[in-house]
Amino acid sequence: MSLDAVLARIDADLPKATDRLMEFLRIPSISTDPAYKADCDTAADWLVADLKSLGIEAEKRPTPGHPMVVGHVGEAAEGVPHLLFYGHYDVQPVDPLTLWKTPPFEPQIEDTPNGPVIRGRGSSDDKGQLMTFVEACRAWKEIHGSLPCRITFFFEGEEESGSPSLIPFMQENAAELKADLALICDTSMVSRGVPSIASQLRGMLKDEFTITGPRIDLHSGHYGGPALNPLRELSRLVTSFYDEETGRVAVEGFYEGVHEVPEDQLRQWKTCGFDEEEYLSSVGFTEPHGEKAYSTLEQQWARPTLEINGLWGGYNGAGSKTVIPSEAHCKITCRLVGDMDPDALRLKIRKHVEDRLSTDAKVTWDNDLEGSRAPVMDITRPEFEAARGALSDEWEREAVFTGMGGSIPIAGFFKKILDLDSMLIGFANDDDAIHSPNEKYDVKSFHKGIRSWARVLAALTKAA
Amino acid sequence: MSLDAVLARIDADLPKATDRLMEFLRIPSISTDPAYKADCDTAADWLVADLKSLGIEAEKRPTPGHPMVVGHVGEAAEGVPHLLFYGHYDVQPVDPLTLWKTPPFEPQIEDTPNGPVIRGRGSSDDKGQLMTFVEACRAWKEIHGSLPCRITFFFEGEEESGSPSLIPFMQENAAELKADLALICDTSMVSRGVPSIASQLRGMLKDEFTITGPRIDLHSGHYGGPALNPLRELSRLVTSFYDEETGRVAVEGFYEGVHEVPEDQLRQWKTCGFDEEEYLSSVGFTEPHGEKAYSTLEQQWARPTLEINGLWGGYNGAGSKTVIPSEAHCKITCRLVGDMDPDALRLKIRKHVEDRLSTDAKVTWDNDLEGSRAPVMDITRPEFEAARGALSDEWEREAVFTGMGGSIPIAGFFKKILDLDSMLIGFANDDDAIHSPNEKYDVKSFHKGIRSWARVLAALTKAA
Numbered sequence: 001m002s003l004d005a006v007l008a009r010i011d012a013d014l015p016k017a018t019d020r021l022m023e024f025l026r027i028p029s030i031s032t033d034p035a036y037k038a039d040c041d042t043a044a045d046w047l048v049a050d051l052k053s054l055g056i057e058a059e060k061r062p063t064p065g066h067p068m069v070v071g072h073v074g075e076a077a078e079g080v081p082h083l084l085f086y087g088h089y090d091v092q093p094v095d096p097l098t099l100w101k102t103p104p105f106e107p108q109i110e111d112t113p114n115g116p117v118i119r120g121r122g123s124s125d126d127k128g129q130l131m132t133f134v135e136a137c138r139a140w141k142e143i144h145g146s147l148p149c150r151i152t153f154f155f156e157g158e159e160e161s162g163s164p165s166l167i168p169f170m171q172e173n174a175a176e177l178k179a180d181l182a183l184i185c186d187t188s189m190v191s192r193g194v195p196s197i198a199s200q201l202r203g204m205l206k207d208e209f210t211i212t213g214p215r216i217d218l219h220s221g222h223y224g225g226p227a228l229n230p231l232r233e234l235s236r237l238v239t240s241f242y243d244e245e246t247g248r249v250a251v252e253g254f255y256e257g258v259h260e261v262p263e264d265q266l267r268q269w270k271t272c273g274f275d276e277e278e279y280l281s282s283v284g285f286t287e288p289h290g291e292k293a294y295s296t297l298e299q300q301w302a303r304p305t306l307e308i309n310g311l312w313g314g315y316n317g318a319g320s321k322t323v324i325p326s327e328a329h330c331k332i333t334c335r336l337v338g339d340m341d342p343d344a345l346r347l348k349i350r351k352h353v354e355d356r357l358s359t360d361a362k363v364t365w366d367n368d369l370e371g372s373r374a375p376v377m378d379i380t381r382p383e384f385e386a387a388r389g390a391l392s393d394e395w396e397r398e399a400v401f402t403g404m405g406g407s408i409p410i411a412g413f414f415k416k417i418l419d420l421d422s423m424l425i426g427f428a429n430d431d432d433a434i435h436s437p438n439e440k441y442d443v444k445s446f447h448k449g450i451r452s453w454a455r456v457l458a459a460l461t462k463a464a
Numbered sequence: 465m466s467l468d469a470v471l472a473r474i475d476a477d478l479p480k481a482t483d484r485l486m487e488f489l490r491i492p493s494i495s496t497d498p499a500y501k502a503d504c505d506t507a508a509d510w511l512v513a514d515l516k517s518l519g520i521e522a523e524k525r526p527t528p529g530h531p532m533v534v535g536h537v538g539e540a541a542e543g544v545p546h547l548l549f550y551g552h553y554d555v556q557p558v559d560p561l562t563l564w565k566t567p568p569f570e571p572q573i574e575d576t577p578n579g580p581v582i583r584g585r586g587s588s589d590d591k592g593q594l595m596t597f598v599e600a601c602r603a604w605k606e607i608h609g610s611l612p613c614r615i616t617f618f619f620e621g622e623e624e625s626g627s628p629s630l631i632p633f634m635q636e637n638a639a640e641l642k643a644d645l646a647l648i649c650d651t652s653m654v655s656r657g658v659p660s661i662a663s664q665l666r667g668m669l670k671d672e673f674t675i676t677g678p679r680i681d682l683h684s685g686h687y688g689g690p691a692l693n694p695l696r697e698l699s700r701l702v703t704s705f706y707d708e709e710t711g712r713v714a715v716e717g718f719y720e721g722v723h724e725v726p727e728d729q730l731r732q733w734k735t736c737g738f739d740e741e742e743y744l745s746s747v748g749f750t751e752p753h754g755e756k757a758y759s760t761l762e763q764q765w766a767r768p769t770l771e772i773n774g775l776w777g778g779y780n781g782a783g784s785k786t787v788i789p790s791e792a793h794c795k796i797t798c799r800l801v802g803d804m805d806p807d808a809l810r811l812k813i814r815k816h817v818e819d820r821l822s823t824d825a826k827v828t829w830d831n832d833l834e835g836s837r838a839p840v841m842d843i844t845r846p847e848f849e850a851a852r853g854a855l856s857d858e859w860e861r862e863a864v865f866t867g868m869g870g871s872i873p874i875a876g877f878f879k880k881i882l883d884l885d886s887m888l889i890g891f892a893n894d895d896d897a898i899h900s901p902n903e904k905y906d907v908k909s910f911h912k913g914i915r916s917w918a919r920v921l922a923a924l925t926k927a928a
Contacts, residue, residue: 214747296689300690303689310779311792322871323774335688359750
């Protein structure tokens with residue numbers, strides 16, 4: 001059976017695949033720091049060369065920032081999906097360097113209680129993950145002479161610095177990038193050894209407002225008492241966002257468009273190995289603090305939030321200052337789920353504040369902040385169940401459709417700009433220390449990740 | 465009658481008195497800026513020389529900062545009080561310089577709709593006010609050959625920069641500075657033309673606390689929902705400080721030691737010319753926002769406050785950051801009245817917070833912030849009513865005992881260190897723009913201020 005041959009090839013080639021990854025990791029492609037601009041370019045060149053070695057028509061494509069890498073291989077065929085694979089070749093900065101046990105761009109294999117790991121910046125986020133797919137393609141090509149379907153490769157070099165060029169590039173090249181399904185390898189497994197397909201992410205609404213009390217900063221002796229203090233006003237408004245009894249958001253209509261999680265999915269979540277105690281205690285909590293009627297996992301994956309990300313006003317230096325400030329500021333973000341409409345929700349939140357303003361208080365809103373609906377994957381598409389089966393086979397453990405608390409903007413952009421559903425499969429572990437010193441990727445994640453993609457390719461193209 | 469001779473002398477000497485003040489104002493004695501250290505010294509020398517010209521034994525006394533000026537004149541006598549007069553020769557910085565219509569240290573007389581003013585930095589705060597007393601002494605000396613009682617002059621040069629040397633100097637020289645009554649000329653009239661003796665000031669309690677939620681900053685996608693957000697927690701705690709219905713502070717026992725204002729004083733306040741509408745509207749308010757059961761003036765002068773002076777946590781830069789911060793911070797000050805005990809109140813406020821903390825939230829307090837009781841003058845002392853009569857005579861308008869929302873720390877120090885009551889008489893107007901560009905002092909304030917002090921000296925010593 002040809003899949004077995006591909007898998008055997010992957011096993012045999014693992015040392016060389018690891019060497020290739022190490023070479024890639026040695027390029028310090030830190031996108032946010034201009035000092036590493038040439039290195040980002042080198043990483044893009046490295047990818048182009050590697051894709052070309054697989055017979056893929058790949059090229060580096062300029063942007064106002066770091067280049068994109070786009071590659072095409074294969075022909076569209078009846079009944080076989082055209083896949084787009086996305087990853088990013090840029091990495092996070094490495095500071096504080098003193099906390100690294102080994103130099104971040106001199107990757108090495110290290111033994112740990114959980115098995116060998118590849119230690120180095122980008123090993124997990126995202127070079128190691130990205131290469132699981134490339135190496136699966138390499139093995140497939142070597143066994144079969146060609147890939148099983150048309151595949152577009154799309155790698156960016158600005159994911160860790162806000163992706164400023166991404167949307168314009170996708171808009172300008174929409175026809176070229178259009179495919180049937182996007183595969184994204186930039187996520188974690190829900191717990192060690194449990195293969196996961198992230199099928200429901202949360203959307204995002206950003207807003208910011210300023211409460212103005214007095215026209216100017218006041219002296220708390222001269223005006224303390226009669227003055228409306230905007231910090232007190234803002235605290236009252238923030239407090240009014242919540243119902244303390246239930247832990248719910250108290251903004252009228254906030255939960256419109258929120259759906260309950262179906263029973264069978266809840267069942268998967270209950271047995272997915274999520275370690276609630278570890279999740280909470282690792283950051284200092286003894287209990288979950290969200291909606292009391294929902295489990296910790298539901299609070300994180302399936303329930304919306306209204307979060308205060310920044311709040312400030314008055315004096316914050318050393319000692320004391322007897323000021324009643326003129327202004328108080330608040331930054332909020334909402335995580336959205338289901339069919340929540342960010343534009344409608346923005347109006348509800350603003351109305352909530354405006355309805356509760358004290359006499360003499362004013363509110364002004366920042367109108368430059370965007371919102372995006374929750375990307376909810378259509379897991380009724382047959383590809384999703386096929387991929388879930390392939391992952392279950394590889395990991396000898398039922399794969400689960402998970403939620404994700406975060407937003408993975410790229411999935412939203414694929415939907416919005418290319419009308420493309422995304423399947424998010426990743427093999428990272430929560431202890432990979434991405435964005436932190438001593439980032440690592442388990443060799444097991446790398447090896448079984450490559451094997452997983454080979455199985456997924458086989459399942460999606462029924463070519464095995 | 466000899467007081468009339470003194471007053472006539474004051475009238476005749478006004479041009480020269482004004483010239484002397486202008487000379488004093490030309491010295492840029494900005495205490496907070498080290499670049500003006502020599503100028504502060506020059507201002508002290510100027511004062512020493514001027515006092516000596518009145519036959520006062522005056523000298524410049526070194527401190528680790530700017531020097532004090534101390535002068536003594538006259539002998540203690542039975543039935544005649546020994547007075548201590550306090551003022552400060554340093555001034556505020558002048559930035560932004562571009563907003564000054566005339567150079568801040570080139571004082572000039574300028575006509576305005578309210579009459580001529582002396583324009584320049586320090587004209588009102590406090591050189592002009594300080595000189596009203598010195599000029600009264602000069603006229604008295606010239607008519608009578610000597611002053612009517614023993615007087616100690618005490619001028620500091622660090623009032624605008626936190627008075628770091630004041631307490632140590634007073635402690636080291638307590639015996640020398642001890643007197644029967646302190647006179648302080650650094651306050652305003654309650655309204656234009658209404659002579660005022662500030663007889664009740666508010667005390668101050670400072671505190672600062674930090675609420676810690678998660679052990680580290682969290683990603684609002686990964687933890688939003690289950691996470692306790694310290695900004696929300698802090699907002700809830702701040703809100704719990706107040707009873708919205710009554711406008712009162714809701715901390716248990718907060719009002720212990722607060723007394724109602726006596727009826728006759730309330731009557732004075734009602735007719736003192738305080739322009740409530742102007743006071744509120746000048747800073748953008750249409751109504752007072754303090755305790756609903758009390759008038760605006762009572763809220764400012766006679767009622768305690770719990771004010772939020774600074775509140776901050778999370779991200780406050782441009783755009784958005786999806787963070788749930790680990791910490792949120794709050795600076796508070798309370799204005800105290802009557803017999804409120806700052807030490808006891810601190811414990812009550814802390815208990816209020818600690819009793820209401822959520823599970824998993826922690827609070828830490830800054831233990832380096834002080835408190836001071838409200839300095840309440842003993843207006844039953846005969847000197848107070850005598851001075852009030854003298855001021856009423858000069859201004860042809862009943863003088864009033866006013867409150868002051870602020871703290872005038874020097875009055876508290878005189879009480880605490882020298883066990884000395886203070887009488888605060890000043891002739892500034894609210895539109896003097898002290899601490900701001902284009903500071904001025906009405907010529908009328910200067911002229912009638914000098915005459916007022918002559919009358920007060922006469923009344924206190926019954927020497928007229």
